[in-house]
Amino acid sequence: MTSPIIDLADVTVRYGANGTLALSSTDLRIEQGEFVALVGPSGCGKSTILKLVAGLLQPSSGGLIVAGRESPAGAVRIGLAFQNPTMMPWLNIRDNVMIPLKIVEPFRQDYARKKRGEYAERAEALLAQVGLAGMGDKRPWQLSGGMLQRASLCRALIHEPQLLLLDEPFGALDSFTREELWSLTQQLWLDKKPTVLLVTHDLREAAYLATRICVMTSRPGRILEDRAVDFPRPRTLEMSYAPEFASLVQALRMRIAEARTAPVALVPTQPEKVAA
Numbered sequence: 270m271t272s273p274i275i276d277l278a279d280v281t282v283r284y285g286a287n288g289t290l291a292l293s294s295t296d297l298r299i300e301q302g303e304f305v306a307l308v309g310p311s312g313c314g315k316s317t318i319l320k321l322v323a324g325l326l327q328p329s330s331g332g333l334i335v336a337g338r339e340s341p342a343g344a345v346r347i348g349l350a351f352q353n354p355t356m357m358p359w360l361n362i363r364d365n366v367m368i369p370l371k372i373v374e375p376f377r378q379d380y381a382r383k384k385r386g387e388y389a390e391r392a393e394a395l396l397a398q399v400g401l402a403g404m405g406d407k408r409p410w411q412l413s414g415g416m417l418q419r420a421s422l423c424r425a426l427i428h429e430p431q432l433l434l435l436d437e438p439f440g441a442l443d444s445f446t447r448e449e450l451w452s453l454t455q456q457l458w459l460d461k462k463p464t465v466l467l468v469t470h471d472l473r474e475a476a477y478l479a480t481r482i483c484v485m486t487s488r489p490g491r492i493l494e495d496r497a498v499d500f501p502r503p504r505t506l507e508m509s510y511a512p513e514f515a516s517l518v519q520a521l522r523m524r525i526a527e528a529r530t531a532p533v534a535l536v537p538t539q540p541e542k543v544a545a
């Protein structure tokens with residue numbers, strides 16, 4: 270058996286001394302190439318897990334291993350996309366997409382030396398793949414929300430991350446655009462098979478995209494239920510209206526409703542450090 274790319278073992282996160290206990294006794298193992306959706310009541314700690322895995326936060330107690338290391342920084346190439354695709358307004362879309370290549374090694378050195386043209390072509394190819402052919406010269410304010418989110422996906426993928434962290438990336442979009450981007454995200458995952466951790470409130474989205482769905486308890490969050498999603502690929506919107514798909518979504522909805530009304534009181538079992 271291979272070791273997991275992400276391994277949280279009995280993790281606690283408290284924000285500030287005597288502050289919010291966001292996670293308690295949280296265990297989560299994710300194997301390379303999985304597409305895991307984290308769902309649960311609002312404020313249960315989903316984004317906190319993403320921040321831990323991204324290396325933006327340290328556990329107050331418990332163990333965190335990402336790609337075999339205790340510190341995620343530098344352990345693995347990570348791509349990030351959030352609900353609000355923040356773009357640098359002074360850069361065009363192509364240059365925004367290329368930002369990770371200017372920052373992340375080994376691309377950084379080559380970017381400075383010789384490969385800018387080659388990288389620009391890579392950005393254009395990705396933009397074309399997400400339906401933004403010819404948009405590279407536009408400024409962020411010239412694009413719609415859906416177009417910006419597509420560009421943000423390109424930026425998350427341009428440096429070929431082994432780990433893709435998505436925090437409600439489609440939450441602000443209308444339902445038609447959102448569903449288009451599900452299909453696109455599925456295709457991008459099938460092409461390169463990065464490990465994906467997706468935080469979402471949209472249970473249809475989770476069922477459409479994920480190989481596994483982890484339902485969390487209300488805060489302090491931990492994994493309440495861990496379900497494999499076995500629908501065949503590529504999944505289609507038609508499939509998302511089939512009875513077995515609808516019953517999965519309904520079961521998840523019920524589970525989250527239970528988690529909201531019956532908060533689980535948990536006491537940390539190990540000495541805590543305090544998160545910033």
Ligand SMILES: Nc1ncnc2c1ncn2[C@@H]1O[C@H](COP(=O)(O)OP(=O)(O)OP(=O)(O)O)[C@@H](O)[C@H]1O
Nearest residue numbers: 284289291310311312313314315316317318488545
């Ligand atoms: N930097 C911080 N300082 C203090 N408390 C925080 C901080 N970040 C998050 N929290 C608190 O920790 C808890 C978990 O937050 P987190 O953002 O991880 O939840 P979430 O499940 O992603 O929420 P939502 O579904 O509403 O986006 C919440 O009560 C939140 O208010």
